[in-house]
Every structure is written in structure tokens, then in C-alpha cells.
Amino acid sequence: MTTNSIDIRGTTRAIATAMRGLERRFEVVADNLANVETAGHKRLIAYSQSSSEESGAAQGASSGKQAAVQHDFTQGDLIATDSFDDLALKGEGFFAVEVEDRVHFVRSVTLSRDADGLVIDSRGARLLGESGPLRTTEPNSALRIERDGTVLSDNEPIGRLRVVTFVDPNELMAEGGGRYAAPEGSELVAATNTEVLQGYRERSNTDPVRELIEMIVVQRQYEAAQKALSTENELRQRLNDMSR
Amino acid sequence: MMKGLFTAASGMKVQQVNVDVIANNLANVNTSGYKRTQADFQDLLYVVMKEPGAQTQNGFTSPSGIQIGSGAELVSTTKVYTPGVLEQTDRALDLAILGDGFFEVDLPNGQKGYTRDGALRVDGIGNLVTSQGFKISPPIVIDNAADKNITVAQDGTVTVRDQLTGATTNLGTLQLARFANAAGLRSGGGNLQYSTPSSGEPTLAQPGSGGTGTVGQNLLERSNVNVVNEMVNLITAQRAYEMNSKAIKVGDEMLASASNLVR
Numbered sequence: 001m002t003t004n005s006i007d008i009r010g011t012t013r014a015i016a017t018a019m020r021g022l023e024r025r026f027e028v029v030a031d032n033l034a035n036v037e038t039a040g041h042k043r044l045i046a047y048s049q050s051s052s053e054e055s056g057a058a059q060g061a062s063s064g065k066q067a068a069v070q071h072d073f074t075q076g077d078l079i080a081t082d083s084f085d086d087l088a089l090k091g092e093g094f095f096a097v098e099v100e101d102r103v104h105f106v107r108s109v110t111l112s113r114d115a116d117g118l119v120i121d122s123r124g125a126r127l128l129g130e131s132g133p134l135r136t137t138e139p140n141s142a143l144r145i146e147r148d149g150t151v152l153s154d155n156e157p158i159g160r161l162r163v164v165t166f167v168d169p170n171e172l173m174a175e176g177g178g179r180y181a182a183p184e185g186s187e188l189v190a191a192t193n194t195e196v197l198q199g200y201r202e203r204s205n206t207d208p209v210r211e212l213i214e215m216i217v218v219q220r221q222y223e224a225a226q227k228a229l230s231t232e233n234e235l236r237q238r239l240n241d242m243s244r
Numbered sequence: 245m246m247k248g249l250f251t252a253a254s255g256m257k258v259q260q261v262n263v264d265v266i267a268n269n270l271a272n273v274n275t276s277g278y279k280r281t282q283a284d285f286q287d288l289l290y291v292v293m294k295e296p297g298a299q300t301q302n303g304f305t306s307p308s309g310i311q312i313g314s315g316a317e318l319v320s321t322t323k324v325y326t327p328g329v330l331e332q333t334d335r336a337l338d339l340a341i342l343g344d345g346f347f348e349v350d351l352p353n354g355q356k357g358y359t360r361d362g363a364l365r366v367d368g369i370g371n372l373v374t375s376q377g378f379k380i381s382p383p384i385v386i387d388n389a390a391d392k393n394i395t396v397a398q399d400g401t402v403t404v405r406d407q408l409t410g411a412t413t414n415l416g417t418l419q420l421a422r423f424a425n426a427a428g429l430r431s432g433g434g435n436l437q438y439s440t441p442s443s444g445e446p447t448l449a450q451p452g453s454g455g456t457g458t459v460g461q462n463l464l465e466r467s468n469v470n471v472v473n474e475m476v477n478l479i480t481a482q483r484a485y486e487m488n489s490k491a492i493k494v495g496d497e498m499l500a501s502a503s504n505l506v507r
Contacts, residue, residue, distance in 0.1 A: 019502070023248070024312065026498060030248040030491045031287075031313035034255025036484045037262060038285040038316050069293075069310045082470075083282070083324045085427065110284060110322060113425045115444050122284055122320045122427075141455065142344075154455070171296040174311050176289040177319065183297060208487055219494050226501045233505075 015229050021048055022222045028069060029215045032206040040088070040108025040178050041204035042071045043211075073169050076107075076205035078197060085111040087145060088202040093165040093191035094180065097125035098133060104179040105164065105172065108202050111143060119143065119151070123177060129159030145198040163191040247291075247314070249495045254315030255488035258285050261318050262481040269469045270478075277361035277435055278467035279323045280474075288314040322427045323437075328468040330460070336394045337364040337372075340465040343457020345420030346437065348448065349378040356381065357436040358421055358429065358446070363464060372402075376434055384416050398458040400451040420456040421446035 028046040035041040046069045078088055087109040089095070094105035110122040119127045119134040126133040134151055136143065141154040149161035166172065167187040172180040182188065265283040272278040296309035330340055339362035341347070346358035359374060366389040367373045372380045384402050386392060392404040400418035405411070423429060428442030439446060452458045 023498070024310075026491075026495060027248040027251060027312050030251040030255070030488075030495065031315060033484070033487045033491050034251050034258070034315040035285070035287050035313065036255070036487065037259065037480065038287055041287055041316075044311075044313060069312055071311075081282070081324075082326050083322075084326075085322070085324075110320075112427055112442075113444075115424065115441065117424065122322060123286075170309075173292070173296065173309075174287070174290040174313065176313070177286040208483070212487060212490065215491060215494050219498055222498045223501050226505060229505055 011232050012229065015225050015232070019222060019225045019229075022218050022225065024069070025218045026215065026222075029211050029218065032204075032211050033208065035204050036206050036208055038178065038204050039086075039110075040076070040106065040202050041206070042073050042076075042107065043204065043206040044069050045072045070170050071172070071174065072205060074205055076202040078200045078202055080199060081201050082199060083110075084143070084199050086199060086201045087111060088197045088200040089163065089194055090197055090200075091191065091194035093163045093194040096128040096162040096164060097121055097179070098128055099125045099179075102181070103128070104175060104181055106178050106180070108178060113143075125179075128162045130162050131159060134159050134161075145196055147195045147197065149196045161196055163194050163196065164188040165191045165194070246499075247312075249492055251313070251315040252488045252491035252495065254288065254317060255491070256485055258283075258316045258318055259481050259485040259488065263478065263485070265321060266474050266478045266481060269474050270471070272467050273469045273471055273474075275361075275435065275467050276363050276464050277328065277359060278469065279325055279328070279360070280467070280469045281431075282322050282324050283318060284320045284322060285316050286319040288317055290314070323429065323431065324468065325426050326468050327465070329466045331464045331466055333462055333464050335363075336396075336461065337366070338362060338462055338464045339364060339396055339418075340460040340463035341420060341451070341457045342460050342463075344426075345422050345449075345451070345456035346446075347374070348381045348419065348421045348446065349374055349436070350381045350383075351378055351436075355438070356446075357432070357438060358423075359435050359437065360465060361435040362459075374435075376436075378436075380418065382416065382419060384418070386415060396459055396461045398452060398460070400459050417450055418459060419448045420451050420459075421448050422454065422456050423447075 025046040028044045032043045078090060089107060094107055095109050097104050097106055112120050112122055113136060114120050117136045121127060136153040137156050137158060144152040149163055151158050151161060171183055171186055175181050262283050265281050269280045290311040290313050293310035298309060341360055346360055349357045349359060351357050363375045365373050365375060366386050367377060370385045370387045370389060372384040386404060391407050393407060395403045402415045404413050404415060423446055424444035425442060428440055429437035430440050432438050449456045
């Protein structure tokens, strides 16, 4: 009877791995829904992958499904806000901002100015132009941003916003607060087909309907996995009974 | 598993704040000089389970890693200083700022306040005051206001003509304050804003100069709240709240089904 029980242990593990993967998919849905109103938020996509050798998953389970997670950097809906402080990007790429000498990349900016006249976002990060931080000519001047990213302070051009795209955006690390950090040696390219829109805001690209459906699917699969475990448990019970 | 529940709870919390902000905007839809508030959210820290580009067991590098977010939080509430709707009135002391700037007022505690509410009055001793009775700075005094025709020019010059004698007197000029970062002003209720380190110190200028707007007489600036936009925001906030509560319910049911494994 012991030969069978080895197989059963494998099954148990595979189902447990699947359940863990589903939990992760649920966490992703919960995060996407929590950020459904966060400007510039990029949803996460979790997809199940078989944890066999070719997929390269790190877990040691012999089979069963795991969830891999990555950001979906597709464009979110653009809405006009009437506020000239809101900046959004139409097309691929990110604004570059600087926080304590570290460069971060963001999709959405609410403009502000600090006491020194530097252009900052609502969280205090300095907005970067093609040649460093942008400084307004006069602290109380009005800022206008052209679609090509040229920044005008009281109609005087003071630089052009640095808008970059990545050869492989999946290598970006999400830092929270809508900021992404690029690992060392990542290849960035100046964005060419991206427009900067002033007075617009990019909504999260989460589609609530899709997330709710994903949530139902995850829940039912989780229940199914639980049923499978119970069945397997009963099976083992019977094997044990037979051996008496 | 439990993390997903907290993530969804953070989503409900931000939507609650969102509804608070929208409710305040709607409550002030008829408040002179009120500027709508906008709530801004950000995603919380990500839990990195696997770094992008990490080596996997058999020499491949993982293309994207595993980073799962922890929900959303409120990052700021910003006043949006777009112009409000102008309403024609018959009061000579209803003044609207057409463009950038604030009236500066002297508060009883010696502080300065800033307002765009230009429904001014004359108090018992002739001072030009706001509707709460705070003196406009620099002060302008109109004696025997009942006998006077008051004219406020676009550049803020206040002149009165005596109805009995026909004499015209120049009483001084209104000043407008402008800030480097008006969104950084602190709102104190009573239509007043206060300067903060993030707003910067005000620069005072005569209306129409130094980037300030002009003054319009017999006009009141109503709130810049757009009711339709606020209603749409309210609907999306409510649905987002519901969806996050559903996520908590589903998370709970998944937990229940996991705990059912053990009979």
C-alpha cells in the first residue's frame, strides 16, 4: 500500500501549490480593485504557469500551477480635469522625476512648485527635463506644457520634459506611489510618439468587470481545489481502512 | 491570503475619503469663491517575491519577477484653482477676481488670511471687510457709506462719489496676493486660506499687474464645482467601494473553504 501513498502525497502538494497560486491571483485582483481610482496606476496581471522545468519557476513542487505576476503597461483612459496642474501621457513611456538623487519613472504628475521655483510633483519629487531639473523663471509664473513636452514658464521655454520608454518595461521595479525604478543597466530610449497632455489625467487601466470575473474564477477554482483535496483525503482514508 | 483582505480594505478606505471630498465639494456648490478639492491616491508599497531579472533554478533569468501591490492610500487633497462661474449682482461691493490672486485680510489674531470670496461689506466704522467681518488689507475706509456711490476699477482703485455734494474721492487701491504654489495653501474654513511653507510667501501686487487678475465690480465668483462631474465621481467612488467590499467577501469565502479542509 505504501507505493500508492507516495503518489497521493505528490497530488496533495500539487493541489496545495495550485491553491497558493490562486491566493496570489486573488491578492492581485484585490490590489487592482483597491487602485481603481488611482491616477496613472498600472494593473498587475497574474497568470498561472505550470511549475515544470521549462517555465523556470523557483518552487520545488513537482507539478501544479503557480501565478506569475507582471505589470500591464497599456494606456489608461484619459479624462480632462480642467486643472492645468495635471499632466498625463498619451502613448508609451514615463515622466522622469528625481527624489533624493534617485531617478524614478511615473505615468501621472500633478504639477507644483517648491519655494526655490523648481517644478515638483504633488509628492515633492523634482520633475526632470532633458537637461536636469526644471526651474521656473519667476516663482509665481504660470506653467504651460506643450504636447511635445516643452515647458513654458510665463511663455518663456525653460526646457523639455524627459519622457522615456524602456526596451523591456517588465524589468521595472514598482516602488509604490505610482513610481517605478529602473534596475542598473536597463536600456531607456527617449519616447518619440508620446504626447504630453496638460489638464488631463490618466485613469487606472484596471477594468473592474474583468477583475470581478477573475475574482469569481479564482474563487471557484479555489473551491474546486479544496474539493480535490477532500476527495484525495477520503481516498487516503479508504486506503488506510483497506490495509487493516 | 490574508494580505488580499487588507489590500481590499485599503481600497475601501480611500473610497471613503473620496466620498468625503466629493460630499464637501457638493455641499459648497453655492459658496462664493469656493475651489473644489481633488483627492489624489497612490499605490502602496509592493511586496517583491522575486526580483525582475533574478536567476531561476536552471539558469534562466525571470523576465518580470513577482511584485504584488498592497493596495491604495490617500496622497494629497489638492485645491483646484480654476475660475468659478461669475454671477452678476447689483451690489457695488461684490467684487470678483478675474484671474489669479487672493484678497488679503487681517485676522483678529494678527495673522493674514487669503480669500477669493469678494462679497465685501462696510462695517460700522467704515472699514471695508469680508462677509465674516475681517478687514481687507491694506485697509480701505469709506466714511458715511450710505451717502456714497462706490466704484472699484479693474486695477483695484476704489473711488467714491458723494451723492450730496458730488465730490469724488480716491480712497486707495486694493491689492491681490499671489502664491508660488496656491495648491499648498491651508484651507481654514470660512472661505479663508492660510500661507504655509509649501505655498510660499505671497507677493502682493496691484490687480492686473505682476500676473494677478483684475477686479470685476458687481460680480461674484461662485464655486468652481461642476455638479455633473461630482456626481459621476460619486458614482465611480461608490462602485469602487462596493467592488472592494466584494473582494473582502470573496477573500473571506476562500478562507472559509480552506478551513473546511479540516473537518
